[in-house]
Amino acid sequence: MDFKPLSGLIDRLTSWRIPWAEVVVVHRNETVFRYRSGYVDLEEKIPIDDGRILNIYSMTKILTCTAALRLVEQGKMLLNDPLSAYLPEFAEMTVRKTLPDGGVEIDRAKRAIRVRDLFAMTAGFSYDIGSPSLREAVERTQGKVPTREFAKALAKEPLLFEPGTRWAYSLCHDVLGALVEAVDGRKFGDYVREEITGPLGMNDTGFDLTDEQRGRLAPQYEYDDVLGKPVRKDVNGFRLGSEFESGGAGLLSTVSDYVRFLNTLTNRGTSPDGVRILSPASVDLMRTDHLTEAMRADYGWEQLAGYGYGLGVRTHVSKAASGSLSPLGEFGWSGAAGCLAIIDPESQLTVMYAQHMLNNQEPYVHPRVRNTVYGCL
Incomplete structure (x- = not known):
């Protein structure tokens, strides 16, 4: 494996529009590559470092569907x-x-x-x-x-x-x-913590932060096309109230925490140390394409060409349409600030790409990250 092209891509992205970016590649339960580049705080020129907490927005959806399954x-x-x-x-x-x-x-x-x-x-x-x-x-x-x-x-x-x-x-x-x-019968956040994040050791994942965690929350940006640069925008606009635990976009997490959850799904529901959160049958049902032909016309985002939609996740159904180097059955989702999850049981591969910028350039970034990862294997 040679991941120089992947680090090169991350460097190009952070010299373009993205303030910072990080990618983790896990293969057969071992982290084979991890790289980060750019500034977590553009104004103060603070490089992105370990342990930063970020809004994962719609990547929350994967965990919510796991909880319900x-x-x-x-x-x-x-x-x-x-x-x-x-x-x-x-x-x-x-x-x-x-x-x-x-x-x-x-x-x-x-x-x-x-x-x-x-x-x-x-x-x-x-x-x-x-x-x-x-x-x-x-x-x-x-x-x-x-x-x-x-x-x-x-x-x-x-x-x-x-x-x-x-x-x-x-x-x-x-x-x-x-x-x-x-x-x-439990609050959604309590259920998530007691049944999923707690058993997996994801101590920095939840709907609310402690004072210590708040100090590690990464500044959030939005790319302003008029100004031609990212500007600070720290609010999560999907959180409607202080007690609203949004199953669609409410979780905060770290790269290290969330890749642990994603890799558990790559292992078809059981973590490397034996914590089972789903059965293999449920993971397979999750990544089955549930779209009918009538629905497929509504599912038209350019970066998801060649993908169907399962239970809360995109799922790869056509290499010819996607142009993706990943195998059929690779699945995952993304978030409003630019995070991307790649879950691939066949290749025993898990990838988490992270950034923290709204107006996230997803159609450009995510297909390139995916193909570059598979090109490096």
């Missing part, structure tokens, strides 16, 4: 169950429909939201975190918005389409966190 394994719920069996507020949903003349009408939904629709992004929700019902919940709870209150508020909003008929990237996995609370 554990409950499926235990027979506490089924993918085909109606969501309303556990969250009654979703029993009678409405759908916003556009009329031929351009007008809009709200009709009662003909199909029930199923548990599987939360995993697969087919429930019909949007990603509008500023919708009227959610704004009202922020005011009513005095800025707290507990996870279950979030779900109750979202249930008041009309769906974009009949559940199970189309695909839309949305707040599905935030509702999935609320579903875990309803089925298990």
Whole structure:
């Protein structure tokens, strides 16, 4: 293995638009390459160092779906169950429909939201975190918005389409966190800590930080195309309230912590030291393509050409379409500030790429990182 091309790519990215970047490559449970470059604090010219905590945003989704799949394994719920069996507020949903003349009408939904629709992004929700019902919940709870209150508020909003008929990237996995609370009885964050992050030794991963951890939180940037440079933007705009544990975008973690979780999935659910968080059957179900042909047209991001969508993850289904050097069945997801997870059971390969910049240049960065990793093996 020669990883000089990968370190060269990281250096090019950090001399371009990305303030800092780090990549870890784990092969057969051994870290075979780790490299970081750039400044964690551009203003103070502080180089990126070990132990920095960052917002992983939508890479939270992989862990949320893992948490919920554990409950499926235990027979506490089924993918085909109606969501309303556990969250009654979703029993009678409405759908916003556009009329031929351009007008809009709200009709009662003909199909029930199923548990599987939360995993697969087919429930019909949007990603509008500023919708009227959610704004009202922020005011009513005095800025707290507990996870279950979030779900109750979202249930008041009309769906974009009949559940199970189309695909839309949305707040599905935030509702999935609320579903875990309803089925298990613990707060979502407590469940995650006691069932997944704690057993795996991920002590720097959670929805809230201690004072010590807050001191290690990496500054966050957003690339400003007008100014032609990154500017500080430290807020996580997806955290609607102080008690909202967002299953879609709320986790904070370190590279060392999260690659441990990802590598457990590469091992089909059991960590190298024997901690089992999922069965191999569940991992295979997670990375099975769940898109129908009707849904595939909705799943059109350029960096995901050749990929289907499983239970909370992209999954590689066509080398011809993707141009990716990874094998079929490689899976993972990414985050709003630019993190990328590559989980590959066949190659026994785990990769975590990290950066902390919104407007993250994902269509350019992520396919190049993936192909360069596989080119180095």
